Amino acid sequence: MISVIVMLIAISTGFGIQNEIKSKFSNLFGDASISKYGSEFFNTSENIDDNKIEIEKIKNLDEYYNVNKVIYSNAIIPNKTSFSPIVLKGVEKSNPIFSEFGIKSDSLKNNQAFISKTLGNLLGVNKGDKIKVFFYHSDKNPIIRSVEILDVFETGIKEFDDKFLVTDIKFLRTVNKWDQNSFGIVEIQFSSFNDEIYNYIDPQYSLTVNQNKFSEIYNWISLFDTNIYIVIVLMILVSGINMITVLLITILDKTNFIGTIKILGADNEMVRKIFIRNGMSLVFNGLIIGNIVGLLVLILQMNYKIVSLDASTYYINYVPIDINILHILILNIFIIISCFIFLQIPLRFISKIKPNRTLRMT
Template identity: 35%
Template sequence: MNYEYFIAKRIIGSKAYKSSISAPIIKIGIAAIAIGIIVMMIAMATGMGLQNKIRDKVVAFNGHVNIANYDSNNSQESIAPISKNQDFYPEFKTVEGISHIQAVATKFGVIRTETDFEGAILKGVDGDYNWNYFEEFLVTGRLPNFDKKWSEEVLISQYLANRLGFEVGERFQMVFAKEDPEKLPNIITFNIVGVYNSGFQDLDKQFLIGNIRHIQRINKWEDDQIGNFEVFVTDYDNLDKKGIEIYQNTPSTLNTITITDKYSMIFEWIKIFDKNTYGIIGIMILVAGINMITALLVLILERTQMIGILKALGSTNWSIRKLFLYNASYLIFLGLLWGNFLGLGLLFSQKYFKLFPLDPSVYYVTEAPVYISFGYIALLNIGTLVLCMLMLLVPSYIITKISPVRAIRFE
């Protein structure tokens, strides 16, 4: 054990240290570290949580990459069909990192009741559809079963169900216009087997999910014709790279678009969270560092005589600076300990008890989502410790200016 650490430990453990003039300043410094780490953890957890949640909601309705015909159709409705008989379907083996691919089609229609009507998009899916996301969104009822060739089962959003007064088990009619306005529209009766709520109202109010064969029949498509393919990747961070690889491994007649391009405004908006989070982290570390600098200066002034004695006994300036840096590191560790305890308590409380709701029309989620990972928590703690210690090197330089003779005589 080096003597600097030994003396620092004795100072920290002494009763005089805890009841000294500097005690309130030290407590403020510890509190600043604790509050700083709490705020940083909340900023990281909620920022990343909100990004992941919004991203997953968009992915649930579109997949990560969409493959469709080249056309000028800007609507959500499938116009020109493509064949399911592609080399990349039903498994995309030529590109690594593809977890699933599914065939879908969409058709705009009007849901009508005796007293009301509502426009919506029927998303037609088949037995290969990935229901993992909608299992989480399911509010009541069950997911549709499309193993049979024909099925009138649909999954409707809670938004549409509330507006039209629907419940699970009810039947309704949906009207689909034909290309020839002089011909009578197609009318299909659907059976509601489940109600979902993704919290993404912009999408919830548009889509209900049913059997793709209805759209094929309305559009007079063959059984192997669909509207588009939805591709899911295993690693979202490599989405842009995978999007290019998928494009290169599809026929020249087909176009690919990633969700970040299709919903560019949403993804540009959630990127702003990163800037806000980094700003908060920077401010909190600066505030915590300034408080620790103040605490260190008070400790140095309070123990000026001890510094003079140590210098007189032959201690070097760096040795004495290390003594006070050990002392300061203990305070930082104490602040980090309390901050992690309280911060994680708040995050887990929000994760499991949903204490803080949000307006889904603004944030696309019903409560503040949190993403808890040991990686960023450890990084925040290590970064705070290192940066605060680097900031304390400057004020500790004042020790080199203290004269042993004047310090020993100091009262």
């Protein structure tokens, strides 16, 4: 029972953490991005030719549910002692980044921006304050703009909270002196990757998926799979050893019974079936109780977020839960099959029990 609870929690929390972190990065940066070859990830100094990327056709692909025009601009802001390098992300009002903040995008106007709590504390600014932003380009004089802080956010992703401000894409178009349809990068969210997208992208542009852009983070996330499998294997082994021990003790305790029914005509196979039923009934009882208790624990965590995490390490401040019925069914089937195999080990002793010796000892 305890092993079932531990395995359920390991699967639901492991995949829950993976999915939550991936969802955060997806909302902030998309699942993939289209940009010019050789351009920096977070500094779009050149605008993209709208005719070279067929955005409307990409939107019509079933797998791609969010296609967003974005501009990234490097800048510096005076802080309490010197200057802080920042990145302004210009987005359209439909960008999923606002769902990550829990803020209505309609409130965002020109010359306004959202700032992270971390960066706000560093710069000593709060909601409603105005700051001077210095935009710089290698071949141009710095451009100075006054930006009002509309609100403060906290995503939990240090790489974003430490240096990003979010503003309206129209504001950065004005700063860059681009026309009102220009953009520097296209960020895409998809349910699954479809190669057909390459038909709508000019060869001078590249498509980069998040796994490559944030490879270290995604490699770290993938380690949760290994942890889940290790926990499952260990718990299966523990359960199997317990089942072997319990059934072996039962067989030794019922030696006289086994000898008696063998004399009455029962063969080894018939005796095995009796003990298999007994062992499997213990397995099913443990599964039922373990699943009920495990699901109750998971539902409590899902609703009340009882167990917290260090956001600076895990990018989230609580343990997220992913209750996947298919995963639970597969786990239960795997446990049943594994326990059935383990039960065969002590059942070998049944054939070695001789009725005449057993009754003589009695």
